[in-house]
C-alpha cells in the first residue's frame with residue numbers, strides 16, 4: 001500500500017510517500033525566509049507560496065521514492081487545524097488526485113500527526129501513553145488510549161510554548177521563528193541567572209503569556225545582561241513547567257510511556273530534562289528526531305496509513321476545518 005501525504009497547514013509545504021512500513025520520501029519546502037521580515041506567518045503569502053512549491057515538491061518526492069503517481073493507492077492531506085487558505089491547497093490537491101486516480105482520500109488532523117510522530121520515528125505501534133504536543137500553535141497533554149482514541153488532559157490557556165519562544169525572541173531582537181536560536185544561545189547561558197515566573201495554570205493546563213510579559217518588563221533593567229543568560233533563564237522557565245506537568249500527568253493517569261512531539265520538542269534542554277525526569281520516574285520516553293518534530297508530511301502519512309489499515313477513509317466532500325480539535 002503506497003500513500004502520498006501532503007501537509008500545508010501553516011508555512012511549510014511538505015509531501016511524503018509511504019510504502020507499507022517504509023517511509024520512502026519526506027520532502028519539506030520551508031517558507032520561513034519569506035515570512036521572517038513580517039515577524040510571523042502572513043496567511044496570504046503562505047497560501048501563494050504553497051501553490052508554487054507543491055508541484056516541484058511532488059516531483060522531488062516521486063523521484064526520491066522511485067515511484068510514479070500510478071503507484072499511489074491513497075492520497076492524504078492535513079485538513080486542520082491551520083490557516084484556511086493554506087489547508088485548502090494541500091486538501092484540494094489530494095482530493096483532485098484521489099478523484100482522478102479513483103483512489104481513497106484521507107483527511108488527517110495535524111495534531112494527531114504530531115502526537116503520533118514519536119511512534120512513527122520509533123517504528124512502533126501506538127501504545128497507551130501520554131503525549132505532549134508542543135508546537136508554535138499548540139501545547140497539549142493528551143492521554144493516548146490507542147490509535148484514534150485520545151483524551152486531552154491539559155492545554156495552554158493562552159500562548160503555545162513555541163509562540164512564547166517566538167514572542168520572547170522578538171523582544172530580544174532575534175529573527176522569527178526564534179525557538180532554535182534561543183536554544184542555541186542558551187547553551188552558553190546560566191539558567192539560574194534570572195528567576196522568571198513558572199506559569200501557574202491549574203491542573204495540567206499551561207499558561208505562558210505571563211512569562212512573556214515578565215521578560216518584557218525585566219528587559220529595560222537588564223541592559224548589561226548577557227543575552228545568553230536571558231535566553232537560558234527564559235528557556236528554563238518554559239521547560240520546567242512542561243517537564244513537571246508531564247511527569248505529574250503521567251503519574252496521575254498511570255501512564256508508563258511519554259511521547260513528546262511538535263517543533264519545541266527539538267529543544268535540547270527540554271529533551272535533556274524530560275529524559276532525566278522519565279528516568280527518575282521509570283517512564284519510557286519517545287522522542288522523534290528533529291526532522292519529524294517540526295511540520296512534515298511523514299506524520300500525516302503515518303496517520304493515514306493507520307486509518308486505511310482500519311478500513312477508514314474520508315468523503316471527498318469533507319471540508320477543511322481550520323479549528324479542528326483533537327479530542
Ligand code: KG4
Nearest residue numbers: 135136137162177179183263264267294295
Ligand atoms: O511544529 P512546528 O514546526 O509548527 C507548528 O505546528 O506550529 O513548530 C514550530 C515552533 C516554532 O514556534 C519554533 O520557534 C519552535 O517550534 N521551535 C523550537 C525549537 N525549534 C523549533 N522551540 C524551542 N527550541 C527549539 N530548538
Ligand code: ZN
Nearest residue numbers: 114135294295
Ligand atoms: Zn505543527
